[in-house]
Amino acid sequence: MKKASAMxxxxxxxxxxxxxxxxxxxxxxxxxxxxxxxxxxxEMGLKRTLLANHPDRCFQSLPHTLQSQWEVLSTVIDHLxxxxxxxxxxxxxxxxxxxxxxxxxDTHTFIFGGESSLPYQPLxxxxxxxxxxLIFMMQRDGNLYLDAGQLCFxxxxxxxxxxxxxxxxxxxPIPGFKEEGLDERILTFLLRMEAGDPWVRRNWSLMAGNRxxxxxxxxxxxxxxxxxxxxxxxxxxxxxxVEVQKLFRMPGSNGILFTIHTHLLxxxxxxxxxxxxxxxxxxxxxxxxxISEYKGIEFFKEPVLHYLKARMIESG
Numbered sequence: 482m483k484k485a486s487a488m489x490x491x492x493x494x495x496x497x498x499x500x501x502x503x504x505x506x507x508x509x510x511x512x513x514x515x516x517x518x519x520x521x522x523x524e525m526g527l528k529r530t531l532l533a534n535h536p537d538r539c540f541q542s543l544p545h546t547l548q549s550q551w552e553v554l555s556t557v558i559d560h561l562x563x564x565x566x567x568x569x570x571x572x573x574x575x576x577x578x579x580x581x582x583x584x585x586x587d588t589h590t591f592i593f594g595g596e597s598s599l600p601y602q603p604l605x606x607x608x609x610x611x612x613x614x615l616i617f618m619m620q621r622d623g624n625l626y627l628d629a630g631q632l633c634f635x636x637x638x639x640x641x642x643x644x645x646x647x648x649x650x651x652x653x654p655i656p657g658f659k660e661e662g663l664d665e666r667i668l669t670f671l672l673r674m675e676a677g678d679p680w681v682r683r684n685w686s687l688m689a690g691n692r693x694x695x696x697x698x699x700x701x702x703x704x705x706x707x708x709x710x711x712x713x714x715x716x717x718x719x720x721x722x723v724e725v726q727k728l729f730r731m732p733g734s735n736g737i738l739f740t741i742h743t744h745l746l747x748x749x750x751x752x753x754x755x756x757x758x759x760x761x762x763x764x765x766x767x768x769x770x771x772i773s774e775y776k777g778i779e780f781f782k783e784p785v786l787h788y789l790k791a792r793m794i795e796s797g
Contacts (some may be wrong), residue, residue: 490518491746493757494683494723500764502655502772506728513564514727514740515557515611521584524612524693531633531694532609538698540605541644542629546617549734550603550629553617556729556738557607569610582610605631613727616739618648625671625737627651633639634693634743636686636724637777642697656771659700676732684724687785688730688775691720691745700736710781715788716749719781748785752792 532539542550545742558580574580579590587610591598599606608631616630625648632640643651648671649664657663675682676772688695689706710719725742750760765778765786773779 487519487746488754489751491721491744491751492683492725493722493754495760495764498760498763499755499767502663504659504663504670504682506573506670506680506682509681509727510611511564512677512679512729513560514679514729514738515560515613516725516742517565517584518612518744521612525585525609527693528612528633529609532592532605532631533550533697539607539633540602540631542602542604543645546604546629547596547602548594549617549619549731549736551683552731553615553738554607554647555593556731557575557611557615559608573787575683580610585610593663604629608633609776611740613740613742616741617736618739620672623672624648625668626631628736632696634741635696636722636743637695637697637700639697639711641720646657654775656769656775671728671737674720674728674730676730678730680728682726682728683788684726686722687748687778687781688720688722688745689718689781691747693743693745707715707754707780709779710784712784715781715785716792717747717786719785720746721748721751722743746789753791755796758789758796762786762793765789 558569558571562571567582568582570581570583572581573593576593576595577590578593580586583587589599589606596602601609604615604617614630614632614634616623616632617628619628620626627643627646630644632642648668651662652667655663689710690703692703695703706718723744725744727740727742729738729740730736731738751761765782768778768782770779773782778785
């Protein structure tokens with residue numbers, strides 16, 4: 482049953498038989514910045530443990546973001562109670578709010594805008610009720626700055642290192658991002674985003690193991706697993722990782738909220754879909770080395786290709 486739920490929830494990221502890094506954002510059909518899946522309780526437990534043990538690694542904010550964080554909190558709560566009313570509710574009496582999370586049996590009463598009425602900063606508080614990582618970029622001087630965020634499930638990057646950086650600075654390591662002018666084109670696209678017109682994109686990679694927390698700070702714990710992949714264990718050990726990144730312009734602060742929902746699926750389950758199997762085999766086979774290295778796939782690309790080819794032969 483869990484496998485069936487994982488397959489149903491998994492956001493297959495490809496449309497074309499080749500892959501290149503691009504601005505693959507599309508309009509978001511339903512303006513919902515969050516999604517509750519079958520792994521909600523498990524991921525909330527992991528998130529809260531990481532935040533308790535590594536608060537500076539998992540949450541960063543600059544002082545001027547506090548008012549904007551309340552707008553983020555209000556937006557996320559509104560989406561939770563609108564799209565999952567069976568799980569979440571909010572009672573408002575002027576500035577006195579009571580938020581109910583029925584899945585976790587959590588109830589919090591606070592004064593909206595009253596910093597001392599919450600146990601954490603607003604973005605950090607509401608992030609403890611959603612599976613998504615929350616990144617907030619503020620716009621000024623024709624640029625976007627990563628000024629606040631809760632990041633528990635990063636794909637090989639560091640919130641503490643990137644906090645305060647511009648959009649271009651954060652994405653500089655991506656192969657060809659600057660050289661091909663993608664940095665300027667995507668930044669222009671983001672700066673032109675309007676409130677009420679959200680977008681979504683899907684970013685993919687392969688993971689040796691099944692860790693959601695692949696921060697730079699923990700590389701010593703998971704990076705070594707890349708050398709453990711063989712054609713015999715790839716199906717069970719390697720996981721397909723997709724981030725569903727939703728982009729919302731905040732009308733009050735004019736900042737941009739990025740919500741990042743990370744999905745993991747064992748390669749053997751992924752390969753049970755014949756269409757996915759054949760298309761991804763072609764994509765991975767022609768993937769440029771620079772992109773493979775950036776995504777951390779190059780160490781185990783060949784064993785995975787061997788595994789995928791064997792699965793295609795089995796399926797006829």
